[in-house]
Amino acid sequence: MHSEYQHLIDLSDYPVSWWKKVVELGEEIRNDPSKFAHECDGKVMATLFYEPSTRTQMSFQTAMIRLGGKIIGFDNPANSSVSKGETIKDTTKIVSNYADVLVMRHPIAGASKAASLTADCPVINAGDGGHLHPTQTLTDLLTLKIEKKTLSGLTVGMCGDLINGRTVHSLCKALSMFSNNKFIFISTPELRMPAYIKDIIKANGSTFEEVNTLEEAIGSLDVLYMTRIQQERFASKEEYLAQKNTYVLDRKKMQLAKPDMIVMHPLPRVDEITVDVDDDKRAMYFTQAKYGVFVRMALILTILREKKSSETLKGKVYSGVRCSNPRCITNHEEYLPKSFLSSGDETLLECEYCDERKLI
Ligand code: CP
Numbered sequence: 497m498h499s500e501y502q503h504l505i506d507l508s509d510y511p512v513s514w515w516k517k518v519v520e521l522g523e524e525i526r527n528d529p530s531k532f533a534h535e536c537d538g539k540v541m542a543t544l545f546y547e548p549s550t551r552t553q554m555s556f557q558t559a560m561i562r563l564g565g566k567i568i569g570f571d572n573p574a575n576s577s578v579s580k581g582e583t584i585k586d587t588t589k590i591v592s593n594y595a596d597v598l599v600m601r602h603p604i605a606g607a608s609k610a611a612s613l614t615a616d617c618p619v620i621n622a623g624d625g626g627h628l629h630p631t632q633t634l635t636d637l638l639t640l641k642i643e644k645k646t647l648s649g650l651t652v653g654m655c656g657d658l659i660n661g662r663t664v665h666s667l668c669k670a671l672s673m674f675s676n677n678k679f680i681f682i683s684t685p686e687l688r689m690p691a692y693i694k695d696i697i698k699a700n701g702s703t704f705e706e707v708n709t710l711e712e713a714i715g716s717l718d719v720l721y722m723t724r725i726q727q728e729r730f731a732s733k734e735e736y737l738a739q740k741n742t743y744v745l746d747r748k749k750m751q752l753a754k755p756d757m758i759v760m761h762p763l764p765r766v767d768e769i770t771v772d773v774d775d776d777k778r779a780m781y782f783t784q785a786k787y788g789v790f791v792r793m794a795l796i797l798t799i800l801r802e803k804k805s806s807e808t809l810k811g812k813v814y815s816g817v818r819c820s821n822p823r824c825i826t827n828h829e830e831y832l833p834k835s836f837l838s839s840g841d842e843t844l845l846e847c848e849y850c851d852e853r854k855l856i
Contacts, residue, residue, distance in 0.1 A: 606849025
């Protein structure tokens with residue numbers, strides 16, 4: 497299935513050279529933003545945020561404004577016709593006729609992909625449930641490029657809610673494409689990194705190990721990527737409370753880290769980094785959020801300049817087969833083609849919207 501517009505749903509849809517180009521443009525914009533102040537004069541960006549956001553929403557909005565463009569959209573679907581039962585298809589079909597680019601955040605995996613099937617302008621995934629967050633990854637890559645001067649040969653610790661953390665899923669997929677990166681996953685057994693991400697890391701030739709405590713890993717890390725335990729993704733409050741406060745980075749643990757390790761976090765934080773870490777020069781999370789504006793300016797510019805078409809669905813619909821993930825968009829919007837990719841073995845299918853695997 498083809499769309500005549502260029503979307504960013506998953507960074508894996510593009511070659512590494514494309515991401516590098518976006519990150520390099522982000523660095524160029526950071527060095528001289530005024531040069532780009534009128535690049536999007538007359539353009540409109542729509543932000544459709546079905547889920548709360550501070551950084552992603554506002555950094556996209558300021559990015560478009562700083563490029564000379566204008567913004568429309570909603571940040572509370574209850575104030576839009578979504579509250580009357582309008583589907584993603586209808587909402588995005590309409591809004592994409594009001595805007596030149598559409599930025600969408602949604603609590604259900606695969607929602608942005610669903611939007612890209614029918615939108616009449618490019619769609620950018622600003623986070624789809626616990627699945628992916630590609631523009632956070634571009635932000636993270638720009639942060640690493642500026643602060644570590646490389647995207648290769650890094651030992652990266654990821655800590656916290658790795659099963660639900662769309663930011664770490666996207667970042668693992670991206671960093672494993674660069675040479676000699678090693679991952680250390682720090683989580684409880686219940687919150688481990690999903691198997692499909694570990695398979696991608698292995699297939700890309702990177703390595704990983706899994707540990708239970710921050711203390712075991714912190715001394716060997718170049719980068720520590722902390723994440724929030726995401727209450728909103730747990731089936732019950734009891735399951736969340738059992739995980740809450742498991743990992744807290746504080747000044748004492750920072751003493752075990754290398755002098756040039758950097759601490760990243762997509763934010764918001766709850767209590768996983770104590771405020772006394774903020775003054776440590778290795779704490780990079782506020783700077784990271786600032787870099788997000790430059791890389792999103794670069795992304796908007798790239799997508800509006802390139803004007804390429806995209807292949808939106810590459811797989812097949814199998815009679816009677818549907819995704820087993822209750823938090824997949826295909827189980828919420830019935831009209832969507834239930835498309836699966838096969839890895840050669842037709843008994844193991846992968847949902848094209850949320851990456852859930854299914855044996856048939
Ligand atoms: N990092 C991030 O996605 O933050 P928001 O949820 O505030 O957008």
